[in-house]
Amino acid sequence: MPIQNPNPNKKKKKHSNQDDDEDDTVQGKQQTQFEFCKVCRLNHNQGRRHIYFPNHKKALSSFLYRFQSKFKNDVAFYLKKPMPLRPEHAALNRLWCVFCDFDILEYDSSFACGNAIAHLASAEHLKGLKSFLWKYGGGMDRMDSFRISESDFTKWEKKCKLLKSEAAGGGSHGSLIGPLNDIHNESKSEYVNSFDKNKLDCLTSDVKCSNSVVPLQDHTIERSQISHSKICTVGPQILHAGTGVGLGARTPNGLPGFFGNQHYTHSVPKEGPAYSCPNDGKQVYPYEGIAIGDGHSQGTSSEESRLQSLQNLTQISSSAQENGGGNVHSGAPPPWFSAAEKIQLDNKLNQGLGDLVSSLGEQMKTSKLNPKRVGAAWAERRKIELELEKRGELVRHDFGADWLPNFGRVWQSGSRKDSRKEFLGENKTWRKVDSQIEKPSQLQPYISKRMRTENTAE
């Protein structure tokens, strides 16, 4: 058992020395025996390191959150307002204390969550809590959120006593529990009832905002299909194809056979489009019929009449569908896909796949070359040039006799461009020197000054 920390507020090092799985601290590598982490539900041999792993931290937070929610919703509620516990409801009120690994049953308590509260306030629970937090690294500052302080407990006990005394006096409080436990049922029934009410309200109201999203208030496709199977004799039903019908707006090019048969003149509340809005396809969907049907059964709330009206309409639609030759559900291609196109598309697909494979191969090759390599840009340019030359488009142009490669000279300090310039400069001087040497120097005989002066004097 690990050592208990008497001071919960002190952040202490997790390396305790009385752990069963002693760590071999050999150069930081810890090899321990396997232990089970209750939080992650994982066997690990990481020893004390495990609690700092992010996965463990996540698991721990969700773990504690779950317990905390139970604690808050149930136990804390009853802590503030103690209520007597009926035996039949005892089964609902059990609590598993995760820290102590202990299931708290309420069979013999007189108050709701009585045993749980008692346990959570007890010293044993505190002990278990501390050891859990130490072992799984929950943070010792959160301890109070998982237990009941003694002051709270005493308050609760007093309230209980009061209740007991009152109960002994009169049984008026017995009825309190009734609504408590029927909350779920009541709420459900409320929901169900309100569902229909909402539907009716919408139906009767004049809904002009046809494009607004209206919650699904009627049958889903499945149900409608079931209803469609019942066939009734119907004349062509009428829909108002004006601005209200998003359907009309959405399907410009006409469905294969459907709209041809229909005239839209019936002004109907427009929640129909709300269902057909998701229908972008050109296929006729059954629930269009429903929508229309809803409008048609204006004011009627009974399901049967609705169904009948649905059936009236859907008969047509189903016949239209049969003419169409299959739909999405049967897996047929959409009508804009003519057979010929389909073949073409298949071919293209196959080609595309082949191309993909080959291009992938090429890509693999070219992508291997590091773009940062020396002279990469130059190489790319040169490759293009060579290809063009191969094709004969680009006439090979000589670089000239003076081209020099990029070279860093031996006794040169500075960039390589400088080296080339330097060299060219040196070259020029060389050439100049050469040319000067090569100039023929006219040799003249030596004439002495006396001779010259004599000549000039003469």
Added chain:
Amino acid sequence: MNYLLTTLTKKQEVDSMIRDTIDKVLVLCFGRASDSIFLQLDEILYKSVREVSKFATVALVDIDSDDVQVYIKYFDITLIPSTVFFFNAHHMKMDCGSADHTKWVGTFLRKQDFVDVVEAIYRGAMKGKLIVTCPLPPDRIPKFQLLYKDV
């Protein structure tokens, strides 16, 4: 001369060689055919040219030809045989512990040494480095004295 590799005698040949070797190391050895060390170098090169052929090309340059003198001056070749390395028309330097990093002076003791050197150059070039360190231990590297401007 059959026992030599492709020998270049003209500047234009050298230029085309440099320009056309793309994404491969170009090994240019400057020397004289009559030089024994150069022949030794050529022997080693000949044996290894096929092995490095995927990432290197080898060529010899005869320094006695007039056309190439420009290059001899440009590359500051004073001692032969000298080997200069190029990659994508860029000159690659190698630090062998000697004074001159721009070229390799002398021959290689073993075929494997040559392959190692070329590999080092290639790896550095692919990473974008213009100068690489020599992978050989100092005892394998031929020593020479570099004279500064014929001093």
